[in-house]
Amino acid sequence: MQKDFHHTVTYVLSRLAGFEHNDSNTIAYSAQYVDDATNSGTVQFKNGAMYSRISSAHGTYDLHHHVNQHENHLVWVPFHFLPGNDGKTSEEATTGKFINKLVCRPDSPVAREMLDMCVRDAYKNYALHRLGITMHVYADTFAHKGFAGKIHEVNKVYDLKLENEDLSYLDEKKSKGLTERFPMGHGAALECPDKPYLRWSYKNALGEIISRDNTEDFMHAVNTLHAELCRYRYELDDSIDVPALLDEDLKQIESNFKTFTDPKGDNRHEMWIESIAKGEFSFGEQELSYVAKGEGSWKYDAIEQKSFFDSFNDRFNYRDSFLDSDWKLFHDALQEHRLTIIHDVLPKYGICVS
DSSP, X not given: OOHIIIIIIHHHHHHHXXXXXXXXXXXXXXXXXXXXXXXXXEEEBTTSOEEEEOOSOOOTTOHHXXXXXXXXXXXXXXXXXXXXXGGOOTTSOOOSOHHHHHSBOTXXXXXXXXXXHHHHTTXXXXXXXXXXXXXXXXXXXXXXXXXXXXXXXXXXXXXXXXXXXXXXXXXXXHHHHHHHHOOBTTGGGTTXXXXXXXXXXXXXXXXXXXXXXXXXXXXXXXXXXXXXXXXXXXXXXXXXOOOOOOHXXXXXXXXXXXXXXXXXXXXXXXXXXXXXXXXXXXXXXXXXXOOOSSTTSHHHHHHOOOOSSOOTTOOBOOOGGGGXXXXXXXXXXXXXXXXXXXXXXXXXXXXXXX
């Protein structure tokens, strides 16, 4: 999924689950920032203070990281291609190869346990940031189903066909090239799994024809994400009335999925921003924005970094507000999430990726 879902749809669902604007903004920003937190390492301050953070994504052309299987396990597995354990619970025996455990499955037992762990930490100061990260990973289990977060033939895509969009000659060659030389995640399927309006099909490495209707899959994700956001609020206060999704809101979400058909996720995101600002959902009109890096971003607010890229020689002015900044809390939550998934959740299913 791309920015249109991870940021704006997550915001909409948070509001419809009863979260107020500020909390919904924190959840939604965190959900999208998982795709934009591409820097790792130590942030150094002029007074000698330091903060170490991890990345939850790699740049498109960061080949060094993409070909490192251990790096793939630390980034793509916990944040984008959560292993589905072949749909089995931790008590059920699984058969077949280890790769079958790693393939992403929608709303799998592993995903359910991830959600439970997130709720368990709901009283920490980075709880909403952790919730946003969890919503990103959970949503991706629907879009990334059938693919795994490592370089493997299970990710090969043959005879890619689009029903309601043209596949360019260059994209066709790109898909074939990635299948042959670099079958990582859904790379060989290009951006097909991430476009809410798209109907498409392909043949997998087993020779099976896989047909996908993304709108149907994304609406399934909408209903389950909303239910989990409501559960989160109810776990904190069981006296609240958990709001049901109104038909009018569901219809508007589905309409946006089907009519916002620009191939570029950033452009669809702007359409969602406009839809929210116009008051097309039951919570009314609301201005919303998202800036990943540079002025106006969480990172800038925390350390006043204008550059989009980090340098080893960077030294920043330390302010007491850094400890409570959204950027620092997000990275605290990011580390907690990865540690929980890799060291607490996956080993229960016989999955070792650390």
